[in-house]
Amino acid sequence: MQAGEEEQKMTPAEPEKLTALLRTKQTDLSRLFRNRGEIVIERASDALDEVQLMGERELAVRNLDRDSNALQQIHRALSRIANGTYGVCLRCEEDISPKRMAAVPWAAFCIKCQEKNDRREIEVDETIELLAPAA
Helix, strand or coil: CCCCCCCCCCCCHHHHHHHHHHHHHHHHHHHHHHCCHHHCCCCCCCHHHHHHHHHHHHHHHHHHHHHHHHHHHHHHHHHHHHHCCCCECCCCCCECCHHHHHHCCCCCCCHHHHHHHHCCCCCCCHHHHCCCCCC
16 A cells, blocks of 8 residues: 555445446346447448448447446346455455445456556456356
8 A cells, every 4th residue: 555545345235326337237238239230231332332331341340249248247246246255356356445346346456456457467367257256
């Protein structure tokens, strides 16, 4: 902990609020999965139209992949809430700050571990994230 930094813990009401937020986000993402018409392979008579359709389809697939990953993270966060490990970093086992949990309610790592992971300074075993299986 850095100088001037107070240790913050979540209040008992915070996980309930974050659970509601996670469930809302989960519902929104689930609705998006039902609307996959953008990935349908269409043929166009014009080569430029064909290229445009291919680009739109590729974008739709990337968005679907991103939303799928987010949904998995939300499922895991809800599992961590259920098993009492929510708000604890899966790498260093320190409490994740309530500010971070409010900003990214599915966060599995504290900001320090997440930054190290993003910079590839540490290698996070994929099984760590799976410790709390998706619901």
